[in-house]
Amino acid sequence: MTTMEFSAMVQKYQALVYTVCHQLVPDEGEAQDLTQETFLAAWRAIDRCPPGFEKQWLARIAANKAKDYLRSAWVRRVNTPGDQVLALDAAPPGYEPEQQVLDALGEEELTGMILALREPYRTPCRLVMLEQYTAAQAAKLCGRPEKTVSAQLSRARKMLAQQLRTQQEGGRVHGTVSR
Amino acid sequence: MELFRDDGCFTEEGLHALLSGQLDEMGRLEAAEHLAYCDRCMDRYTALLTADALETPPRSARSAVMGTIWVRLMQSTLGRGAVAAVAAVLALTMWRSGSLMQLMQHRQLTTWLPSASQSQTEETDQRLGKPVEDDDRPVKENENLGKPVEDTPHRKDKLTMADAVNGLLFGSDARRLP
Numbered sequence: 001m002t003t004m005e006f007s008a009m010v011q012k013y014q015a016l017v018y019t020v021c022h023q024l025v026p027d028e029g030e031a032q033d034l035t036q037e038t039f040l041a042a043w044r045a046i047d048r049c050p051p052g053f054e055k056q057w058l059a060r061i062a063a064n065k066a067k068d069y070l071r072s073a074w075v076r077r078v079n080t081p082g083d084q085v086l087a088l089d090a091a092p093p094g095y096e097p098e099q100q101v102l103d104a105l106g107e108e109e110l111t112g113m114i115l116a117l118r119e120p121y122r123t124p125c126r127l128v129m130l131e132q133y134t135a136a137q138a139a140k141l142c143g144r145p146e147k148t149v150s151a152q153l154s155r156a157r158k159m160l161a162q163q164l165r166t167q168q169e170g171g172r173v174h175g176t177v178s179r
Numbered sequence: 180m181e182l183f184r185d186d187g188c189f190t191e192e193g194l195h196a197l198l199s200g201q202l203d204e205m206g207r208l209e210a211a212e213h214l215a216y217c218d219r220c221m222d223r224y225t226a227l228l229t230a231d232a233l234e235t236p237p238r239s240a241r242s243a244v245m246g247t248i249w250v251r252l253m254q255s256t257l258g259r260g261a262v263a264a265v266a267a268v269l270a271l272t273m274w275r276s277g278s279l280m281q282l283m284q285h286r287q288l289t290t291w292l293p294s295a296s297q298s299q300t301e302e303t304d305q306r307l308g309k310p311v312e313d314d315d316r317p318v319k320e321n322e323n324l325g326k327p328v329e330d331t332p333h334r335k336d337k338l339t340m341a342d343a344v345n346g347l348l349f350g351s352d353a354r355r356l357p
Binding site: 003006007010011014015016017018019020022023024025026028031032035036039040043055056059060063064066067070071073074118119120123142143144145148151152 | 181183184185187197198200204205207208209210211212213214215216218221222224225228232233234235236237238239240241243244245247248249252
């Protein structure tokens with residue numbers, strides 16, 4: 001594809017890409033930046049664009065850019081100093097503090113909590129935490145990228161640990177993890 | 180409101196919540212993760228993004244994107260040659276516009292300024308306490324004081340182009356070379 005053809009493509013699909021970015025990242029400036037990043041990434045990988053599916057292909061790149069942005073924003077917010085999670089600093093390297101909390105649970109209670117999780121967390125958690133699959137195997141079974149499954153497992157552990165803390169503090173027992 | 184069905188794909192109400200911007204931060208992250216790999220949901224989602232559902236970006240992305248692409252293309256194809264060409268064009272422009280000569284004249288004047296000529300050498304130490312004499316100026320210049328200025332093209336102290344370039348490349352001493 002020539003630069004002129006790509007320029008026409010940018011003109012044609014910029015509203016679509018911006019809409020996808022803005023629906024996933026509400027901040028206008030960030031959505032605009034992600035739109036530009038999407039097209040630059042598209043230019044680098046233009047040979048892989050399936051003919052006739054430009055719309056879906058660009059929307060997929062935009063979703064990936066938004067995912068990366070939201071993931072790092074979430075990690076920054078969750079791991080801010082003062083978070084209760086960081087108080088569990090006795091955990092050995094590579095051992096998530098939330099896992100400590102979950103390991104202290106009885107098997108029956110843990111099973112109940114995992115099966116009460118909503119999707120997209122229930123299936124990978126069941127496979128990894130109850131059926132002892134690795135994250136890579138679970139990703140294959142779920143049909144999801146391994147990195148996505150790892151991120152979902154990490155968030156699910158945090159949710160479960162938070163749910164347990166809420167229970168211990170005398171809060172009501174919820175059937176599902178609330179967002 | 181459930182965003183995902185048991186099979187892991189979007190519910191209808193989840194998809195419409197995404198389109199209407201009703202999802203919270205966690206919901207948007209989960210939706211982005213799902214759209215990044217699920218072809219079925221991507222097809223459903225893009226099918227709903229019809230012309231009337233699209234938003235207009237605050238400013239066009241085309242000029243910024245194409246500008247960045249052009250710069251990267253230049254860097255990858257031309258490399259250092261491009262930088263050298265730009266430098267040559269700049270030098271030629273400066274020469275043609277006369278700003279190079281102005282720059283050199285400015286540099287010549289600044290060497291006569293007190294701050295430039297007063298260095299703490301033995302010679303200046305010996306003169307401490309004596310009346311100040313403006314003896315740093317060339318004698319020839321003092322003789323010309325009060326006389327009409329003649330802007331003759333063949334003045335001996337006028338800089339040539341070669342002097343100016345030497346001065347730029349090798350410092351102020353180079354232009355005094357014969």
